[in-house]
Amino acid sequence: MSDAAAPAQDDAPRPPRRLTAILGSLEIRMLGLALLLAVVLSLSSPFFLTERNIFNILDQSVVIGIVAVGMTFVILTGGIDLSVGAVFGLTGILLALMLQSLPIPVAIPLTVLAGAAIGLFSGVLVAVFGLAPFVVTLGVMAIGRSLSFIFSGQRSISGLPPDLDAIVYSSFLGIPANVLFLVALYILAWAYLTYTKGGRTIYAIGSNFEAARAAGLSTMFYSIMPYVVAGALSAVAVTFSLAQVMSADPMAGNGLELDAIAAVVIGGASLYGGRGSLIGTLLGVLIMVMIRNGLNLMGVSPFWQGTAIGSIIIIALLAERLINWRSTRA
Amino acid sequence: MLDTKDAISSPQGQAARATPLLMASGVSKSFGKTQALRDASLILRPGEVVGLLGANGAGKSTLSRIVSGHIQPSGGEIAFDGEALRLASTRDALGRGIALVAQETSLAPDLSVLENIFLPSLATPGRLSYSAMRARAGEILAGLGHEHILPLHKEVRTLSAAQRQLVEIAKALSLDARLIIFDEPTASLSATEVDRLFDVMARLRDGGRALAFVSHRLEEVFAITDRVTIIREGVSVAEDVATSSLTQGDIIEHMVGRDIGAIYSARRPREAGETVLEVRSLRALPHVRDVSFSVRRGEILGLGGLVGAGRSEAVEAIWGLRPRQAGEILVRGKPAKLRKPVDAVRAGMGFVAEDRRAQNIVPDLSVRENMLIALMGQHRGFWRGYNRRADRMAALIADLGLPADRLDTSLLNYSGGMQQKIIIARWLLTEPDILILDEPTKGVDIGTRSSIYRLLQDAADAGLAVIVISSDFEELLGLAERVVVVSDGLTIADLPASRLTEEKLTLLAAPRTSTARNQALLQDLVQRHGGTAFWTLIDGEELICLATAGGRPGTELAPGEAARADETLIPAALAVRAETFTPEADGARQTLLTQMTDRRGHDLGWIGLTLPGDVDPPPVADVAARVHSLTRPEETE
CATH class of the missing domain: 3.30.450.40 (GAF domain)
Structure with a gap:
């Protein structure tokens, strides 16, 4: 530590700056942003705040929300998984093919297992062989997309068993099953990251791998595990998607990895690892979906959506950096 | 090292002192709300070495960085060579002949020694003549002492810390620097290398350059400086005082602002219990060739030696952070299979690694979690296990004087000394039998140091076997009852501290x-x-x-x-x-x-x-x- 940062007599940390105190934690700021967006959109479109549209937004959040959980795990360790979109596509094809001959309760677990296996492959290459996550998952992404074309014979597979839609269109207390699943997943994953040894290890690995290792944490296991979770959750997400669309497309999930990374980053996670939360990620997902939904309602060309979401990412990061600057430079 | 003063101290004494090259007075600097410097003064004359002293956080580095153009002062006056000095950048400072040789050097690791020496000139337009540069570099290095012939084509990344420093000095000389500030240059050097550095500094001084030496190692201050300026809490409390007129006690008192008394608390007689850790013929190449030692309950064992002798590497190998090729480790008399750190943690060991920031602190976790992380590592189970030792945790927090409401802030907000105490507490919380500390007071100011010593004495009193690695032989002898000396990866001596002096230890560790x-x-x-x-x-x-x-x-x-x-x-x-x-x-x-x-x-x-x-x-x-x-x-x- 430099002389400037730590006067010897000052062992008590500085009180937080007023600005930061008012704005509170990152999650509170993100919640504020999400609410602001909701207000703006409901003023711009009378359809935005209807019950139907709210369920629409939640429904559209399911796929990206599930994938973003896995991405949060990976990013918290300081890694990145570019293959989730391709794994989504490939496992979708695998599920559709399996459903041609296997019953649903067998085919779905096998699909999830396949996703987990692909994640295990990436995780081992990253953690055991020390390869760069970006490069490893870029490779897996290319392989995954290529295999989905080969397995599908370059076309969509339809003719899925009609019972499949039960996992989406059943409901409990009026809430659709897929939305319930999303909520339950976030609560479980949040509790895992906050209260368990594994969860805290994931944070510690991303924050300081060497220190986590020296303190006796299982750094190897928990460096691999997030990729397994990401792969498995991609397969879970495609299951919900298939149940809605009732057909598997080899191009499905194209660009999904970027949406998931964007949601995690908007949610305040650091790409260097160690910092971020699932609450932030969930808000990031909702913000992205609301922007898309709102622009659709206002009849804006879908080609503008990228510009809007990209701007939000950059503005959110910039605001965060400016706030941090003020508090660390003080 | 203490008596090198007679051999190399300035011959001119008090007579006919040159006019000051640099005069700084009333310098202040604030970073936001933190006032790093309030009223600092510094006078540097050609042909003199001035020690710039102060506890950690006193502002000595800030002052050096102001003088060398790294940062701009908020107030005060600085005159260089009779003119007011306003520096916009380090480049500006180098142009005026002011250079800073820092502990962490500013060299480009992938470039050669030659290119690094002339790095500042590489930025100027025009063609470079490598042959002229080579000749000039040879001249500069020869002027620094013939034993320091550095291979000019070598990549800087392959050099030792001492050699890098030499390149840094040569770089300053290539620009014909008249004022050179050495900011804690000895921190990572061995005793012999320090001697050589002092030779180089003496040559530079005798060549009429003005030197400032920033340090908190008092022996070195007495060995090399002619005068000292002491800064405390951003204010110069002793300005331009002849070193020979001061005692170590005077300097410490000025630095700390009070008489801290003996910083090593009197060793209490303790009954050494049974041997809890025994290491036999440990080999972890390339640094550790054959290391053996044992430590008993209630004993503080010092592991002495030079930086790079294999001490840290030996304990890292025990901790499972480095592969071992041979050797046996017995914990409480039984052979222990320590393959990963977690094995050592569960065998009842604790380890404060050498590099606090890189190996100990988890910056994104709170102070509380940083304290609990080793306990969690020890814990077998799905949940965090944070509440297993709530009472002990509360007691430790009270001991350290940590405000309970500040436990959820970042550890990085605390001073180095407090960070270190928290890391030690992290391991005490696991209630280990053996606690290993690698350079526990590195970068810790004198005031906090004594409280760390007390913490370790208390731990030994409570029956822990404590192993302390230190390059500071004074600390080692003050703290440990027994010292095992490691040199070139071999244990070469195992002696009671009472039979050793710093000089003997230096010779043993060579x-x-x-x-x-x-x-x-x-x-x-x-x-x-x-x-x-x-x-x-x-x-x-x-x-x-x-x-x-x-x-x-x-x-x-x-x-x-x-x-x-x-x-x-x-x-x-x-x-x-x-x-x-x-x-x-x-x-x-x-x-x-x-x-x-x-x-x-x-x-x-x-x-x-x-x-x-x-x-x-x-x-x-x-x-x-x-x-x-x-x-x-x-x-x-």
Whole structure:
């Protein structure tokens, strides 16, 4: 530590700056942003705040929300998984093919297992062989997309068993099953990251791998595990998607990895690892979906959506950096 | 090292002091709300070395960085060479002839030594003449002392810390710097390297440059500086005072602002319990070749040696952070299979690694979680296990004086000393039997240091076996009851601290490569004349044997062991210490002792040759001449 940062007599940390105190934690700021967006959109479109549209937004959040959980795990360790979109596509094809001959309760677990296996492959290459996550998952992404074309014979597979839609269109207390699943997943994953040894290890690995290792944490296991979770959750997400669309497309999930990374980053996670939360990620997902939904309602060309979401990412990061600057430079 | 002052201190004394090159007064600097400097002054004159002292966080680095253009002052006046000095950047400062040689050097690791020396010129337009640069670099390095011929084509990343520093100095000289600030330059150097650096600094001073030396190692301040300026809490509390007029106590008092008394609390008599950790013939190449030691309950064991001798690497290998090729580790008498850190944690060990920021602190976790992380590592289970030792946690927090409402902030907001105490508490919370600390007071100011010593003494009192690694031999001797010396990856001595001094420890810790010559000399003497040859340190009645050769007749001296003269078989010779063959009372042995000194007159110990009493001794002059011609390691290297 430099002389400037730590006067010897000052062992008590500085009180937080007023600005930061008012704005509170990152999650509170993100919640504020999400609410602001909701207000703006409901003023711009009378359809935005209807019950139907709210369920629409939640429904559209399911796929990206599930994938973003896995991405949060990976990013918290300081890694990145570019293959989730391709794994989504490939496992979708695998599920559709399996459903041609296997019953649903067998085919779905096998699909999830396949996703987990692909994640295990990436995780081992990253953690055991020390390869760069970006490069490893870029490779897996290319392989995954290529295999989905080969397995599908370059076309969509339809003719899925009609019972499949039960996992989406059943409901409990009026809430659709897929939305319930999303909520339950976030609560479980949040509790895992906050209260368990594994969860805290994931944070510690991303924050300081060497220190986590020296303190006796299982750094190897928990460096691999997030990729397994990401792969498995991609397969879970495609299951919900298939149940809605009732057909598997080899191009499905194209660009999904970027949406998931964007949601995690908007949610305040650091790409260097160690910092971020699932609450932030969930808000990031909702913000992205609301922007898309709102622009659709206002009849804006879908080609503008990228510009809007990209701007939000950059503005959110910039605001965060400016706030941090003020508090660390003080 | 203490007495180097006589050899290299400035000859000019008080007479005819040059006009100041740099005069800074009332300098202030604030970073946001933090006032790093309030009213700091500094005067530097050509041909003088000024020590810039202060506890951690006092502002000495801030002042150096202002003078060298790294940061701009908020207020105050600085005059350089009679003109007001306003620096916009370090480049600006270099242009004016002001350079900073920092602890972490600003070299480009992938470029060669030559390119680094002329790095500032690389940025100027025009073609570069490599041959002219090579010639100039040769000149500069020669001016720094002929022993420092650096291979100019070598990549800087392959150099040692000391060599990098030399490149940094040469870089400053390539710009003809008239004022050079050395910011904690000795932090990662061995004792020999520090000596060499001081030689270079003395040359620069005698060449009429103004030097500032930032440090908190007091012995070094006395060894190299002519005058000192002491900063406390951003204010100069002693300005431009002659070093010779101060005692260590004066300086500490100025730095801390109060008399802190003995920083090593008096060692309480403790009953050493059973051996809890024993390491046998540990090998973890390339740094650790054969390390053995053991430690008992209630004991503080010092692991001494130079940086790079293999001490840290040995404990990292024990901790499972480095692969081991051989060796046995016994915990509480039973062989322990320590493959990963978690094995050691669960075997009841704790480890505060050397690099606080890189190996200990988890910056994104709160202070509380940083304290709990090792407990979690120890815990077997799905949940965090944070509440397992809530009482102990509360007691530790109270002990450390941590405000309970600040436990959820970042550890990085605390001073280095508090961070270190929190890391130590992290391991105390696991209630270990063995606690290993690697350089526990590195970068910790004197005030906090004594509280860390107390923490360790208390831990030993409570029955822990404590192992402390330190390059600060004063600290090692003040803290430990027993010291194991590691050199070149070998344990070479295991001695009670009461029989050691800093000088003896320095000699014991010297790299074996430089003592290989002495070993060869002993072998040679035995081959020519028979008998037993030995190399020993003598302090009154106390001996510490460094090496032996031959074996007959015996002397009862064994390498790495201490003995009293009357415990050996050659007490008469050791009492006389004459450069003749002195016979013992029983006539069975006769011994020649020759003292070795380096060119500065440092005692390097004695070479002895013991022959049976009944043989005709060889001519004394021959033997003595061989010893003197061969045993000037510093000169011949």
